[in-house]
Amino acid sequence: HIFILHNGEVLEFKNGVASKSPTKIPVGDILVDGSLTGLIDETVIKERENLAEEGAVIITANINSEKRKIIGTPVVTSKGFVSKQPIEEWLDLVREIFQRTFQSHANRPRFDLETLKKAVQEDVRQLAYRQMKKNPIIIVLLIETKDK
Known part of the structure; x- marks a missing residue:
């Protein structure tokens, strides 16, 4: 079986059976920096915006x-x-x-x-x-x- 989920949707497994949960998790965008995991400093975001522009x-x-x-x-x-x-x-x-x-x-x-x-x-x-x-x-x- 293949389940296609959107950001925030939850897939539950009970007794070896997968099902889509009605529960949703609040999520936001996370930028990934090669040296960091998690949230990125505002300076890095400004540098990326400057680089793009x-x-x-x-x-x-x-x-x-x-x-x-x-x-x-x-x-x-x-x-x-x-x-x-x-x-x-x-x-x-x-x-x-x-x-x-x-x-x-x-x-x-x-x-x-x-x-x-x-x-x-x-x-x-x-x-x-x-x-x-x-x-x-x-x-x-x-x-x-x-x-x-």
Whole structure:
């Protein structure tokens, strides 16, 4: 036998026989977060709403902070929004901003990766707002690498 139930309906088993109960359980929607079970913090809900409405930009770069240089080419990915210009051009602009911001921080007496991340986030956020009137979530991943 197959029973199709709606949210809140109860299936009872008595003496090996299943039957639909007249009892209903009050239920609501639950969002599932990979790291949590049960209710989700309001911050997570706001982040998801922002992600759905504004999109995300992820910038990944290998950095040698001792030599204060970028190893290879930064990888830029965008999700959830459309640029007025071709997306590759927009991603190239983000790469240029990353490289300019990196160079300005590399020339400072104190080189700090956390400060660099925040500056890149702000510079890319300003670009996205100027060009698309969007405020995407911006994730900057800096991977410490020792080059040869």
